[in-house]
Amino acid sequence: MKYQAEIDTIRATHPDGYNVSCEPQVGEMLYALVRLCQPVVAVEIGCFLGFSTYHILSALAANGTGKLYAIEGRDFQQTFRDKPECVFMLGDSHQLVPTLPPVDFAFVDGDHSYVGLSMDIAALMPKLRIGSVVVFHDTESYDGTLKAVAELPKVFEKVTLPTPIVPERALWEGKPSGITIVRKVA
Numbered sequence: 001m002k003y004q005a006e007i008d009t010i011r012a013t014h015p016d017g018y019n020v021s022c023e024p025q026v027g028e029m030l031y032a033l034v035r036l037c038q039p040v041v042a043v044e045i046g047c048f049l050g051f052s053t054y055h056i057l058s059a060l061a062a063n064g065t066g067k068l069y070a071i072e073g074r075d076f077q078q079t080f081r082d083k084p085e086c087v088f089m090l091g092d093s094h095q096l097v098p099t100l101p102p103v104d105f106a107f108v109d110g111d112h113s114y115v116g117l118s119m120d121i122a123a124l125m126p127k128l129r130i131g132s133v134v135v136f137h138d139t140e141s142y143d144g145t146l147k148a149v150a151e152l153p154k155v156f157e158k159v160t161l162p163t164p165i166v167p168e169r170a171l172w173e174g175k176p177s178g179i180t181i182v183r184k185v186a
């Protein structure tokens with residue numbers, strides 16, 4: 001994986017911060033999905049230090065095509081910003097998503113409130129093509145994300161999967177995050 005060293009550094013040097021990064025298995029799944037879907041335009045909402053971001057960027061590098069529009073509201077001087085596969089966007093996703101080109105793949109891990117995630121979904125909807133894939137994180141650990149994803153329109157195929165409990169996310173007292181993967185079919 002092109003950015004394995006950066007991924008390892010985030011895990012090794014930010015043990016507290018790592019608590020809000022996704023699980024290593026979710027990172028591997030993002031890598032595999034981006035390799036499968038071969039997006040031209042990928043989007044991440046909520047990058048934090050870049051753990052998930054680096055998995056997506058690594059997959060785009062392996063694909064040899066595609067850009068990740070990486071949206072994050074907080075300035076952590078993230079190391080992924082200047083990578084060739086990345087277009088970094090510092091600011092509020094609710095304002096930035098409407099400025100994006102059509103989107104083939106998205107990982108949504110930003111605002112976990114019901115209102116905030118519903119706004120992200122509403123902004124993403126007109127950007128998605130038939131066949132576009134969106135992955136939502138924390139759809140079993142937050143009531144707001146659970147509700148917003150449950151209300152997704154019927155134009156999506158949808159599956160929610162469990163995620164393993166990993167020591168780094170002990171913050172959630174053993175509650176699995178869960179992911180929901182959707183594909184626009186109509």
Ligand SMILES: C[S@@+](CC[C@H](N)C(=O)[O-])C[C@H]1O[C@@H](n2cnc3c(N)ncnc32)[C@H](O)[C@@H]1O
Binds near residue numbers: 021023048051092
């Ligand atoms: C759970 S963390 C993301 C973890 C990251 N995906 C990973 O796996 O390493 C959520 C991030 O979303 C960002 N965020 C929350 N609401 C946002 C918004 N409306 N616009 C942009 N970023 C937002 C937060 O600043 C935080 O860094």
